[in-house]
Amino acid sequence: MTEPQQPPSSGFEPKQPAAPDLWAQAATDSGANSPPANAPGWERDVLEKLAFATLAEQRAARRWRTFTRLGWLAFFVFLAWAVMSRDMNTATKSSPHTAVVDIKGEIAAGAEASAEFVVAAMRSALEDEGSQALVLLINSPGGSPVQAGIINDEIVRLKAKHNKPIYAVVEETCASAAYYIAAAADRIYVDKASIVGSIGVLMDGFGFTGAMEKLGVERRLLTAGENKGFLDPFSPQTETQRAYAQAMLDQIHQQFITVVKSGRGDRLKPTPETFSGLFWTGQQALDMGLADHLGSLDYVAREVVKAEDIIDYTRRDNVAERLVKRFGAAMGTGAARALQSSALQLR
Known part of the structure; x- marks a missing residue:
């Protein structure tokens, strides 16, 4: 018997089936529960999910605002209680x-x-x-x-x-x-x-006029009133100003002495x-x-x-x-x- 003759090759071999794409298959499996992009009604599903996410975010923000307000309210209640309790204790x-x-x-x-x-x-x-x-x-x-x-x-x-x-x-x-x-x-x-x-x-203080002269620092003080810069540590003190300050201290000292003598009396x-x-x-x-x-x-x-x-x-x-x-x-x-x-x- 003669072997059946094979048809002559046309020079175009049929393509072999491609190996399965495992990554694509995994992605397909994972999205099996999601409606395909060309499935009818998919736009509605997406909008519903966005709406629910927005509502959840708004609820969280509302809860946080409520918590903050309650915190401030508790602070002011505590403040009022502390002041009132102190007054009540002293008045008891x-x-x-x-x-x-x-x-x-x-x-x-x-x-x-x-x-x-x-x-x-x-x-x-x-x-x-x-x-x-x-x-x-x-x-x-x-x-x-x-x-x-x-x-x-x-x-x-x-x-x-x-x-x-x-x-x-x-x-x-x-x-x-x-x-x-x-x-x-x-x-x-x-x-x-x-x-x-x-x-x-x-009445104490410091004077830096000598140090400023050695350092070459110039004090620029503008006043309205010749004694407005009185006791300024960076300006020289005049004899008139010193006498004025001493007279003021002597007066307060005399007030102190009077109070002590009045309070202590013959003791x-x-x-x-x-x-x-x-x-x-x-x-x-x-x-x-x-x-x-x-x-x-x-x-x-x-x-x-x-x-x-x-x-x-x-x-x-x-x-x-x-x-x-x-x-x-x-x-x-x-x-x-x-x-x-x-x-x-x-x-």
């Missing part, structure tokens, strides 16, 4: 006790030992029916004569109004403006090693050094009549007031008040800087 009538107000650190406006805080605390303490006496617990090197003068005047007024004794108890230091305050108390109690006195006034045993600005130990202060007895806060409450329970009426900034003050200071600083470039200064 209590059993017989010794009231205490701290005067610690620098006596200055804005400080914890400012007239604003100390006077408010003294009033709250003496208005409480349970307080038998007020003790000013002092540990301060001094500060502003104005703030000390306000507190001194208020001590005198409150003693007459409430008919309750006010005592000063000195811890480590009661100097300068702190003693200005203590002088108004009915009695002053000290430790034998306390530092007491420094009845004087000072004071003045010497040429008493009002010279020197300071002494508590034991020396007793000998000079600047203090009355040795004693601590507990001693005064137990032996003098006869009310051992001690309640502290000292007013202090709480956390919420400090946050508000810092926020207000930051806002004020920004506003001041915005106006600084165009505003004339009166200082």
